[in-house]
Amino acid sequence: DAGVIQSPRHEVTEMGQEVTLRCKPISGHDYLFWYRQTMMRGLELLIYFNNNVPIDDSGMPEDRFSAKMPNASFSTLKIQPSEPRDSAVYFCASSLTSSYNEQFFGPGTRLTVL
Amino acid sequence: DQQVKQNSPSLSVQEGRISILNCDYTNSMFDYFLWYKKYPAEGPTFLISISSIKDKNEDGRFTVFLNKSAKHLSLHIVPSQPGDSAVYFCAAKSSGDKLTFGTGTRLAVRP
Numbered sequence: 001d002a003g004v005i006q007s008p009r010h011e012v013t014e015m016g017q018e019v020t021l022r023c024k025p026i027s028g029h030d031y032l033f034w035y036r037q038t039m040m041r042g043l044e045l046l047i048y049f050n051n052n053v054p055i056d057d058s059g060m061p062e063d064r065f066s067a068k069m070p071n072a073s074f075s076t077l078k079i080q081p082s083e084p085r086d087s088a089v090y091f092c093a094s095s096l097t098s099s100y101n102e103q104f105f106g107p108g109t110r111l112t113v114l
Numbered sequence: 115d116q117q118v119k120q121n122s123p124s125l126s127v128q129e130g131r132i133s134i135l136n137c138d139y140t141n142s143m144f145d146y147f148l149w150y151k152k153y154p155a156e157g158p159t160f161l162i163s164i165s166s167i168k169d170k171n172e173d174g175r176f177t178v179f180l181n182k183s184a185k186h187l188s189l190h191i192v193p194s195q196p197g198d199s200a201v202y203f204c205a206a207k208s209s210g211d212k213l214t215f216g217t218g219t220r221l222a223v224r225p
Binding site: 045048102105108 | 116118120148155156157158159160163203205207212213215216217218
């Protein structure tokens with residue numbers, strides 16, 4: 001298995017632009033998680049899905065952020081409009097169960113908003 | 115408000131010696147704690163965990179200690195190896211709640 005796949009690996013955009021981050025979970029995993037890593041706040045869980053349904057989006061910072069999972073093999077995290085403070089590394093993770101011990105993380109997308 | 119704190123952003127240790135990474139938390143409702151390891155350009159990987167009913171959990175060279183009265187946990191790596199050089203994140207959760215992570219400690223193990 002190729003593991004969790006994220007694209008793009010790096011994204012540089014200008015303030016105000018729309019950004020879409022993509023994730024392909026490990027086949028057969030029912031749970032998908034989106035995280036954000038910053039120097040100041042460390043890793044933060046933004047949202048997670050179970051069987052393509054959003055379960056907890058309380059970590060989504062504001063309405064500019066939205067996440068979708070149209071099918072079991074694909075998820076997107078969209079920021080519109082983007083702001084410089086959104087600059088961070090965004091990780092996607094998937095797991096068979098809700099257990100945090102068993103999450104597999106992707107390599108992350110480094111987002112820079114100028 | 116940072117509920118999980120890793121006050122040492124970096125740590126350097128000689129190969130073969132013990133590495134001790136520390137983590138403090140403020141939420142007394144946390145009952146499960148985890149450590150993750152992260153190499154550059156990779157996602158974090160789960161390392162070891164401990165439930166609040168225990169005060170120690172060991173897995174090979176890695177041991178996590180929990181002091182509930184002090185709201186403190188630590189990760190011990192003995193002996194340290196150059197391959198252990200990575201960023202280590204502490205995380206905590208309460209029942210039914212999501213994980214809260216610390217900001218990470220960068221460990222460098224010198225050959």
